[in-house]
Amino acid sequence: MEIDQLNYKCTPQENWQGRTDGIDFTQQRWHQRIQCIDLQQNEIPSVASGAIAFALIGFSSDEGVRRNGGRTGAVNGPAAFRKASANLPVHFNEQTAIYDLGDICCTDGNLEKAQHELAKLVTSALHKGLTPLLIGGGHEIAYGHYCGINDAINPEKSIGIINFDAHFDLREKGSAGFSSGTGFLQIANDCMQSGKTFNYLPVGIQKNGNTQALFLTAEKLGVAHIPAALFASKGQEEVLAKIKVFIDSVDHVYLTICMDVFSAAFSPGVSAPAFTGIYPDHFFFSCLELIMTSGKLISMDIAELNPVYDEADRTAKLTAAIAFQLLSAN
Ligand SMILES: N=CN[C@@H](CCC(=O)O)C(=O)O
Ligand SMILES: [Mn+2]
Ligand SMILES: [Mn+2]
Numbered sequence: 001m002e003i004d005q006l007n008y009k010c011t012p013q014e015n016w017q018g019r020t021d022g023i024d025f026t027q028q029r030w031h032q033r034i035q036c037i038d039l040q041q042n043e044i045p046s047v048a049s050g051a052i053a054f055a056l057i058g059f060s061s062d063e064g065v066r067r068n069g070g071r072t073g074a075v076n077g078p079a080a081f082r083k084a085s086a087n088l089p090v091h092f093n094e095q096t097a098i099y100d101l102g103d104i105c106c107t108d109g110n111l112e113k114a115q116h117e118l119a120k121l122v123t124s125a126l127h128k129g130l131t132p133l134l135i136g137g138g139h140e141i142a143y144g145h146y147c148g149i150n151d152a153i154n155p156e157k158s159i160g161i162i163n164f165d166a167h168f169d170l171r172e173k174g175s176a177g178f179s180s181g182t183g184f185l186q187i188a189n190d191c192m193q194s195g196k197t198f199n200y201l202p203v204g205i206q207k208n209g210n211t212q213a214l215f216l217t218a219e220k221l222g223v224a225h226i227p228a229a230l231f232a233s234k235g236q237e238e239v240l241a242k243i244k245v246f247i248d249s250v251d252h253v254y255l256t257i258c259m260d261v262f263s264a265a266f267s268p269g270v271s272a273p274a275f276t277g278i279y280p281d282h283f284f285f286s287c288l289e290l291i292m293t294s295g296k297l298i299s300m301d302i303a304e305l306n307p308v309y310d311e312a313d314r315t316a317k318l319t320a321a322i323a324f325q326l327l328s329a330n
Pocket of ligand 2: 139258
């Protein structure tokens with residue numbers, strides 16, 4: 001595929017370094033399995049039908065958070081993620097391939113261009129039969145990611161967006177332009193223009209992280225959200241039931257996880273920490289399980305990992321643990 005070199009950085013294979021217990025498959029860790037592809041030299045590998053392959057793609061951008069007046073640093077999220085996940089033990093099948101396709105970068109303030117390059121890469125990876133896992137970067141990753149999915153699928157089919165996030169990210173374009181807080185309103189507007197239904201389920205929403213105006217925008221758009229408070233044990237069945245009903249109502253699911261959905265105790269390395277956020281406990285992982293086993297998950301991302309504010313790498317390690325779950329199901 002054509003990729004603008006100004007927006008692209010391949011991952012050198014030697015960046016995947018870690019502990020080596022042995023070379024037998026059962027002894028391996030991620031750094032021994034992940035294959036880096038330089039998209040300026042090589043095509044995205046095709047996947048044989050029936051085989052499973054994931055495309056790891058970084059979105060190295062601070063621009064959306066900067067425009068949104070937040071704390072920058074997520075530009076180095078993809079690098080922190082690779083470092084934190086290199087030693088993860090391999091629990092996927094020997095036939096499963098994981099390609100690191102490198103980073104789409106925004107270095108010149110032109111966020112729209114970087115999102116466009118990201119969308120093109122996502123579309124190409126999906127056309128080749130890969131399942132993308134994107135690592136941000138700010139939550140401006142979502143708009144580029146969605147556009148790429150939308151371009152890849154049969155236009156008759158619907159996309160449902162499940163967003164684990166403390167925030168709606170349904171802001172109007174600000175004086176600095178579109179940002180990390182506007183992505184889902186941009187998608188809603190695109191849907192409106194093309195006559196598509198906007199299927200959006202924000203999960204883990206905090207009252208103390210969103211203005212009344214944002215709740216009203218969600219209501220006007222017909223967006224039903226799952227509040228963080230419902231993650232308390234008495235609400236858990238309802239959370240699972242609501243996610244299931246949403247999945248049943250769409251053809252494809254795009255999963256996006258904003259690392260600030262978690263309590264700041266677990267996820268301090270983000271722009272806008274949620275002090276009353278959800279816990280990354282077994283219940284959270286059972287929500288992921290429900291989505292992963294639906295057979296509808298087309299593409300996923302994890303956004304807002306910001307190593308500048310991380311403590312003892314715990315947000316990076318949590319991001320890695322979520323990716324581990326997402327990639328180890330088969
Ligand atoms: N992607 C983040 N969005 C949040 C950030 C909130 C904040 O910085 O306090 C938002 O715009 O609402
Ligand atoms: Mn967000
Ligand atoms: Mn958020």
